[in-house]
Amino acid sequence: MPFSIEYLCNTIKSGLQQEPQDSKNKIKVIDVKLLNNSTIVCEFCPYSKGTIEIKVEIAYIISFMASFFGEDNFGHETIKNFGARAYSNDNEEIMYAISSKESANFLSQGNPIEWMKGTIFQENTEEHRLHLAKAKVSELENTLRKLIVNVLAEQKGDNWWNTCVESEIKNDVNKIFPICEETPSGSELIEYTYLVHLQKIISHNWEYFNSLFESKTKLKKFVGSLNNIRINEAHNRVITSDSIKKLEKIYSEIMSKIANLHPELVSNYLIENWRIQVKNIVNYYVDHKVEIKNGCKLEQAILLINTMIQQLKEVEIKLASVPIPPTKQNLHHELVHLFNTMRTLFEKMVKNAENGDVINVKKNSKSIEENNSKIRKFTEKYIFSET
Numbered sequence: 592m593p594f595s596i597e598y599l600c601n602t603i604k605s606g607l608q609q610e611p612q613d614s615k616n617k618i619k620v621i622d623v624k625l626l627n628n629s630t631i632v633c634e635f636c637p638y639s640k641g642t643i644e645i646k647v648e649i650a651y652i653i654s655f656m657a658s659f660f661g662e663d664n665f666g667h668e669t670i671k672n673f674g675a676r677a678y679s680n681d682n683e684e685i686m687y688a689i690s691s692k693e694s695a696n697f698l699s700q701g702n703p704i705e706w707m708k709g710t711i712f713q714e715n716t717e718e719h720r721l722h723l724a725k726a727k728v729s730e731l732e733n734t735l736r737k738l739i740v741n742v743l744a745e746q747k748g749d750n751w752w753n754t755c756v757e758s759e760i761k762n763d764v765n766k767i768f769p770i771c772e773e774t775p776s777g778s779e780l781i782e783y784t785y786l787v788h789l790q791k792i793i794s795h796n797w798e799y800f801n802s803l804f805e806s807k808t809k810l811k812k813f814v815g816s817l818n819n820i821r822i823n824e825a826h827n828r829v830i831t832s833d834s835i836k837k838l839e840k841i842y843s844e845i846m847s848k849i850a851n852l853h854p855e856l857v858s859n860y861l862i863e864n865w866r867i868q869v870k871n872i873v874n875y876y877v878d879h880k881v882e883i884k885n886g887c888k889l890e891q892a893i894l895l896i897n898t899m900i901q902q903l904k905e906v907e908i909k910l911a912s913v914p915i916p917p918t919k920q921n922l923h924h925e926l927v928h929l930f931n932t933m934r935t936l937f938e939k940m941v942k943n944a945e946n947g948d949v950i951n952v953k954k955n956s957k958s959i960e961e962n963n964s965k966i967r968k969f970t971e972k973y974i975f976s977e978t
Contacts, residue, residue: 594665597623603659607633607652617653621678627878630689631656632674637685642718649675649688650698650706657695669882677692683832687713691967711970727842728786728821732746735789737856738849740778742799743792752777755796760788784822790814803848813841850914861916866974868913869926873970876906876930880963883956891942896941903934922973929966936962 596855600623607618619636626632633652637645664670674689694709738792743751756777768775782793793800794807794920803808820834846860854861879902881895907930915923940955 596667599660599665599667600624600631601633603633603656603886606659607635607655626674628882629669630672630674631660631670632676632689634672634676634678634973636680637677640679640685640717641943642686642714642716645677645686645716646707646712649677650703651859653688653690653695654698654708655898657692658699660692678827683715685715685717691971694971696978711971715832715835717829720832720835721824721827723835724820724824724830724838727838728817729934731817732786732789732843732844733840733915734849734856734860735786736781738783738793738800738803738931739789741853741856743796744777746796746799752780757795760784760791763788779973786814786818804845813845816841858918861947862915862919863917865913865923869910870925870974872906872909872913873966873974875909876902876966889947891954891967892976893941896937896944900934900937900941903930903937906930907934926966926969926974929969933959933962933966937958 604620604623605721607620607623611730619633619638621636623631633656635648635649635652637791639645639648653673653703656673660673670692671755672689672691673695674687676684676687680687688710690710694706695708696890697703697706697941733944743755747754761780764780768780768783781789790810793810797807816837820830820838823830823834842860847856847864850857850860850864864904881899881902883892883895887895907927910923910930913923935957936955940952940959
């Protein structure tokens with residue numbers, strides 16, 4: 592009779608608490624638990640706020656758990672993954688990592704690089720939020736610049752800077768633009784504007800931008816929020832999780848509207864949106880995946896298989912609805928093919944089960960397991976690991 596999951600989790604917790612990572616720092620374990628019937632997760636408070644230091648501590652924890660379970664899992668065949676979730680002193684999640692058993696074994700082999708490649712990380716450290724804020728605000732700012740140049744040059748010609756930009760903004764730019772002999776173009780001058788300038792240019796030429804933004808007031812409010820985040824980021828102040836949520840909402844709303852009318856300006860957004868949507872769909876599949884246990888009655892097994900077929904159809908419909916960036920066409924079609932193959936395998940299985948063909952049902956089950964492994968490896972490499 593295998594040890595209970597509760598006993599194994601308590602043993603891991605006790606072992607981590609008693610065995611220090613080094614001579615100075617012990618693992619501050621909060622809890623060790625089973626998630627989704629397949630993942631053992633350790634929740635802990637890291638001894639450092641730094642991203643690298645937290646990842647080092649996570650690597651130690653996951654290596655410990657993988658070594659503890661070994662090859663036989665103490666008889667618990669459903670354990671496929673190991674995870675670690677780091678919390679701040681305020682009980683806010685700051686990092687979460689999950690590794691398959693195969694990836695975790697790279698740590699015991701002294702190969703942390705391969706472990707990193709095969710591990711899914713979700714970060715919310717102060718350092719990560721600061722980097723994210725800088726990247727998102729800069730991307731929004733540069734996209735608005737490109738939008739203004741494209742729209743006003745098309746509507747007013749190459750002289751748009753002189754005819755469409757207010758004197759106050761021109762004077763601000765002239766104070767910081769390098770002195771040169773040739774008259775600079777609008778596309779050069781706009782590089783020396785700030786967010787508030789961009790908002791004023793759009794508002795001043797509202798008839799050309801009103802299809803992109805709900806109202807001047809809302810645009811001004813968005814820019815005000817972005818400016819506050821930009822000031823905090825520029826002075827290396829802490830960017831809160833609430834600020835990141837607000838930034839993500841503004842980023843998504845502005846970039847999605849620009850993408851509808853000017854997709855050539857937002858290639859980065861399209862790729863990121865594709866990655867996020869596909870990631871959510873794959874997570875949906877993982878969360879709704881059913882397992883047919885040994886000894887399951889035939890009627891129940893057929894019912895579970897048909898449920899899985901419907902879930903896979905849902906996955907295919909969702910994947911078909913996601914806008915695909917040109918650079919991701921091949922990857923997307925490959926992922927669709929993997930899920931289509933999975934559905935076909937389940938459809939064959941249900942026919943074999945209805946006909947009482949036990950031998951082919953077992954073959955189907957093995958093929959499904961192999962295809963699940965392909966989906967996991969594909970998504971870890973191309974979806975979850977992208978930044």
